[in-house]
Amino acid sequence: MSDPSTVHTAPSRDLSVRYILPFFVATFALSWGLLFAMLQYPEAMTRFFGELSVTHPAYMIATWSPGLVGIGLVWAATGFSGLRRFFGRLFDVRVPLVWWAFVLLALPLLKMLGALLNGTPVSELIVLDPLGQVVMITGFMLFLGPAEEFGWRGVALPLMQRTMAPVWAGVIVGFVWAFWHIPAFYLDGAPHTAWSLTPFLIGVTSVGVVMAVVFNKTRGNLLFAVLIHWQLNIAFWPEAQPWENYLNLALAVMLVWIHRDVMLHRDKAETTVVPAF
Secondary structure (H helix, E strand, C coil): CCCCCCCCCCCCCCCCHHHHHHHHHHHHHHHHHHHHHHHHCHHHHHHHHCCCCCCCHHHHHHHHHHHHHHHHHHHHHHHHHHHHHHHHHHCCCCCCHHHHHHHHHHHHHHHHHHHHHCCCCHHHCCCCCCHHHHHHHHHHHHCCHHHHHHHHHHHHHHHHCCCCCHHHHHHHHHHHHHHHCHHHHHCCCCHHHHCCHHHHHHHHHHHHHHHHHHHHHCCCCHHHHHHHHHHHHCCCCCCCCCHHHHHHHHHHHHHHHHCHHHHCCHHHCCCCCCCCC
């Protein structure tokens, strides 16, 4: 086991751990700055850019800010060749089938179970009406929230895992990710206004831990982070707040226990942001 007082050094031609603070600061400055403008000057933002909603340009840029900042730091540190290798983490499909099944099925099933606990009829556990709108929203959501993952799991998680065990890195990045959403709870047109904040913080932090497990068991695969994030926003799944948050917590605890050999030991963590090849 590695000495807990040491810090994993960056692989050759990779980002160093000192980029973690600039990542968090720039992400919050860009996103919260835009959301503050939307909250403080709604009339001006509406007049120039249209009605406040999840398709508003300022909201979309704020949502993309973790990914934009992460990509910007990778480019600044490693150039275009580094960016190419960074994006290559999206295309490594050499992953055991069990993780494909987990990523594509686990969260949807938890959402359905959460909806059942909310009293949703079995016949409404898959949303199909109006089908055209559901398909359009689902497609749009693939390009909205999942773009965050170039930052959260693309940069922040592997850097944090150089200094602590994956379970704690997952908790911290997950909580920061959850906390980062808080302005959306006060923004007209955002779905968060209908949810309770505390269960949301618990649930999203838990999903962050789930993602950390998947990340470390799939060699830092970014595609799986994107797919998990997308599953949270797909319009086919029913509303499952607040129960899905507690189910996500139970899932996170179970996965950490099952994979404790990886999650509790820093020397087995995936710490590469930009692969060497």
